[in-house]
Amino acid sequence: MAIENILRQERTNALFSVISNMITMLTASVVGFFLPKFVSVDTYAGYRTFMLYVGYLGFFHLGFINGIYLKYGGFNYDELPQKKFRKYTRFLALFQLLIQLLLLTVLFCITGSDIVSPILFVILYLVVCNLNTHFIFINQFTKRFRLDAIVQLVQNAVTLTGLGILIILRDENYIHYITVMFAAYITVLVILLWKDKELAFGKAERILENFGDISDKIKHGFFIMISEFMGIFVVTFDSLIVNIFLSVNDFAMYAFAVSVVTFMFQLTAVISKLIFPYLKRVEESSLPSLYEKMKIYMILFSSAVGGMALVIVLLIPLILPNYNDSGAIIAILGISVIFKGVQEMVCGNFFKVLNIEKDYAKVNVFALVLSVVSDIAAFAVFHTPVSVAVASVVTFVMWLLVSDTILRKKMNVSKSWGYPLMITIALLYYFCISIDPLVGFVLYYLVVAVIAAVVWKKYPLFKKAPPASLD
Numbered sequence: 001m002a003i004e005n006i007l008r009q010e011r012t013n014a015l016f017s018v019i020s021n022m023i024t025m026l027t028a029s030v031v032g033f034f035l036p037k038f039v040s041v042d043t044y045a046g047y048r049t050f051m052l053y054v055g056y057l058g059f060f061h062l063g064f065i066n067g068i069y070l071k072y073g074g075f076n077y078d079e080l081p082q083k084k085f086r087k088y089t090r091f092l093a094l095f096q097l098l099i100q101l102l103l104l105t106v107l108f109c110i111t112g113s114d115i116v117s118p119i120l121f122v123i124l125y126l127v128v129c130n131l132n133t134h135f136i137f138i139n140q141f142t143k144r145f146r147l148d149a150i151v152q153l154v155q156n157a158v159t160l161t162g163l164g165i166l167i168i169l170r171d172e173n174y175i176h177y178i179t180v181m182f183a184a185y186i187t188v189l190v191i192l193l194w195k196d197k198e199l200a201f202g203k204a205e206r207i208l209e210n211f212g213d214i215s216d217k218i219k220h221g222f223f224i225m226i227s228e229f230m231g232i233f234v235v236t237f238d239s240l241i242v243n244i245f246l247s248v249n250d251f252a253m254y255a256f257a258v259s260v261v262t263f264m265f266q267l268t269a270v271i272s273k274l275i276f277p278y279l280k281r282v283e284e285s286s287l288p289s290l291y292e293k294m295k296i297y298m299i300l301f302s303s304a305v306g307g308m309a310l311v312i313v314l315l316i317p318l319i320l321p322n323y324n325d326s327g328a329i330i331a332i333l334g335i336s337v338i339f340k341g342v343q344e345m346v347c348g349n350f351f352k353v354l355n356i357e358k359d360y361a362k363v364n365v366f367a368l369v370l371s372v373v374s375d376i377a378a379f380a381v382f383h384t385p386v387s388v389a390v391a392s393v394v395t396f397v398m399w400l401l402v403s404d405t406i407l408r409k410k411m412n413v414s415k416s417w418g419y420p421l422m423i424t425i426a427l428l429y430y431f432c433i434s435i436d437p438l439v440g441f442v443l444y445y446l447v448v449a450v451i452a453a454v455v456w457k458k459y460p461l462f463k464k465a466p467p468a469s470l471d
Helices: 002-038 041-054 057-061 064-072 082-111 118-124 126-141 145-168 174-195 211-245 248-268 272-280 284-306 308-319 326-333 336-353 357-382 385-410 418-434 437-458
Strands: none
Touching: 002 041, 002 145, 041 118, 041 174, 041 211, 041 248, 057 064, 057 082, 057 126, 057 211, 064 082, 064 126, 064 211, 082 118, 082 126, 082 211, 118 126, 118 174, 126 145, 126 174, 145 174, 211 248, 211 357, 211 385, 248 284, 248 308, 248 326, 248 336, 248 385, 272 336, 284 308, 284 336, 284 385, 284 418, 284 437, 308 326, 308 418, 308 437, 326 385, 336 357, 336 385, 336 418, 357 385, 418 437
């Protein structure tokens, strides 16, 4: 009976996680579509610049948070060593505060009195950002999904309320929009410190007494952090190129397109928080067959999500005519949802579970180099945002290809029909987006539905997993 209660509670918590992720995506869609509609292009560009550079803040904990995640990923909350975790929390806070002060000094030396910019607010956000990440990771790997869901709901409520008030007031100061985001994250930190107080307050191990424990977490987490950072950089480098070298208007168009595609990325990740804790508890012998099955179904789900680009392109002239130029970029980047979904949800988690973080880092370094070279080359030759978008899609394809090849080799999975499946859907997507929009939309989802039915019949999701080698 106790086991049944535990399973029921875990299912409920997982449902909370999925619902909170969906509400987060709803918030992102509201912000993504309503903010550019009611503020100027310049205001939107300032806000998106802040959001772009905030994504790089995870680099500054140097993998410490990831090292904790790897070490205690199979633990429940009541099994965590509290005194040790209090030490981790205090070290992280002091470490991030020191880095923040150094970055502020550097920024002041570079800009002088003209220090107010989106970059200033990115630096001010550093401590809060990485402390939030620390506690959020703990709640996720200990499977406290209900708490994680509540935290997300509160953050979304604060964000929507604040932005809604600014939009109603027709406020054109991007700093005020950034301040709303900052207030939301501060609220989240207060809640996390309260709910995880056993890991933040009270008697703790001394930081310098056993510093080897901290350095060990950095040592093991550094490659994961670098891998994730490289992954973020791969995803955002195209935006960085446009932000630095093209006009504010071009960046606003590109940033809006990326926000639409990012929303679709988030939609493919509605169960992302459940995957790593689940895989961490799976028998190693089951991983090869599970990998292939997860990959196939992720391709299908991502294909269904990516097809949304077909209809979004139609709606932009009606809803946001000032952003018509973003339509071509969305059309090109839409298919990247498939490759990004499989790479992040499946490949990334299996690299971690198999403890081959160095291979993970190498793959992401390769993807980063390819992204930098291809994006710069595309911009140098064509000088257009569209060419940078094309280069980004190529990077996503190669990134997944290399990741999948390494993982299948590690798990002795000799064959996979994921490749022909992805190629077929990619060709279908670009064909459908090149013909009559309504016909293309219907044709795309009709063919994807037929493919999904065939896959379901051959490899049903809720029956025995397919063998490791799929013919």
